[in-house]
Each structure stands twice: as structure tokens, then as C-alpha cells.
Amino acid sequence: MTRCKEFCDRLSDYLDGEIGKNECILIEEHLDVCPPCAGVFEALKTTLQLCREGVSEEVPQEVQARLKTFLRQHCHNQECGE
């Protein structure tokens, strides 16, 4: 379990491509033979995919309209960069 924990501690860096080739091979070999760690890896990958696709960036229409008005009022009183 301790060894598994060590591998799982490196999975985040592994997914970011932040570890060396030799360590990559060690992790991949471990994932091939350890179903619990492979499960953690799959769950972590799914979590990242959900983060990319599942968080709304919708701005309410009235907020957009007020932002536009606010900026027109304040920016037109001065030149950009002042």
C-alpha cells in the first residue's frame, strides 16, 4: 500500500507530463499490474476531464449588459492606459 501511495502521489505530475521518462516507465509498469492504482488513475483522469468540460462560464445577460454600460461610461472618460 505504501508503494501504491507513492505511485498515486506522482499521478498528478504524470498527467501534466512533469516527470522524467524513466519514472514514467515505472509508473506505467505499475499501473499495468495494479488494478487499484489503475482505478485511481482512471478516476483522476475522469476528474480532470470533468473539470475541463463541466464548469459553466455563463454570464447572466443582465450582468453582461451592466458590464458593457459600466465600461463605456468609465473608459470613455479617459484614454486607454491612463
Next chain:
Amino acid sequence: MVKRAALHLLTCSSLRVSADRVEIMDEDREIVARVVDGDYDAFEMLVEKYQGRIYRHLRKMVHDNSQVEDLLQETFLSAYRGLHGFAGSSSFATWLFRIATNTALMFLRKNHPEVVEFSDEIGNRSDIHFVPASPEFISTPLDMLLSQEGKRKLERAIDSLPFMYRTVLVLRDVEGFSLEEVSRIMESSIPAVKSRLHRARHSVREALNAYYAERNTSSKRSASGHHD
């Protein structure tokens, strides 16, 4: 072999994303140059393009919808005033998110200092527990994970993270900034960003894990007619 293929796919996808981002950076620089030359319509193009992402980032940082609108306005006004100082050494997006982050941080330090001061309470990296993945989470189809209910659960898992962890996760995994860009935006070292990201990702994974395992148990109970 499956993992290698997965990593290869991630790498190819990263290369595609990098190419797209270079194109976006060039496009943004052209628009910024027009704004600096006095073209206000060009500034509105930048506002239109980034308002959704900045709004989402501020919402996740501040958790107070009544304040987010003011911070959104303040961020874009500060950006407009500072555009002459945009040197182009980073992307416009990185520069803008740094302004938004600083705007939110100033607000929080003034009004809710406890949120920023005690934001490291997950502790250090070596304390993380090894929580096995639940088969229910892994086997749930993506479209179900991305249902309204699934998205709400995801947002709640992110929102329950301490401030610094939440912000790093949102910048890296929601907004897609590189580790280096996140460290610039947060004015943190890359090792600090990586450490927080690691813990944040596992915390969200564990929250989703627990939710889908529990959901599956409840469904089985209902199906067998068992009531507590």
C-alpha cells in the same frame, strides 16, 4: 499499454492545444494593439471574448455572487487602464487573469482575510490518504457525469476546497493554463502550484468517488425495496 495510449492521447491533445493557443495569442495581441491605438470597439471584443471565463474565475475565488459583478467590472476597467503596460511577454489571457486574481485577492484580504490566511488547511502533500477509486465513479458514462446533477456535484466538490487549492485547480484544470502560467498568475513557485494541484485534484476525485459510490448504494436499496 492502455495507460501509454492514454498519455499519448493527452500529449497529442496538448500539442494541438498549444498550436491553438499561439494563434489566439497572436489574435489577442493584434486586438490589444488596436485598443491602444484608440479603437474602443476592439476593447469590447476582448471583453466579449473573456467575460465568461473571468466571471467563472471570480465566482470560484470569491463565492459571493453579489460581489462578483463588481469585481468583474473592476477587472476589465483595470485592464483597460493598464493596457499600455501590457508588454506581451505573457499571453493577454495570463495578464488579464492576473489582474482578476489580484482584484479578488484585494477584496478578500480586506473583507474576508480568514479565507486567504487559512487557505492551506489541507496540509502538506505527504499527509494525503490513499483512497481507492470507486467502480461506480469510473464506470459512470461521461454524459451522466456531465448531467445537471453531475455538474452540480462537481461544482460543490471544487467549491469545498480551501481557497488556494481551489484557485490553482480552476486555473489549471478548468481554464487550461500551463503550470508556469498558473505560477505567474498566482505569484507562487511552480513546486507550490504542483503540490496544491495534486492535493486539490485528489480531493475532488475523492468527493466524486464518495458521491457516486453512495448514489449507487441508494439506487440498489431502492431497487430491492429496502427503506431506512
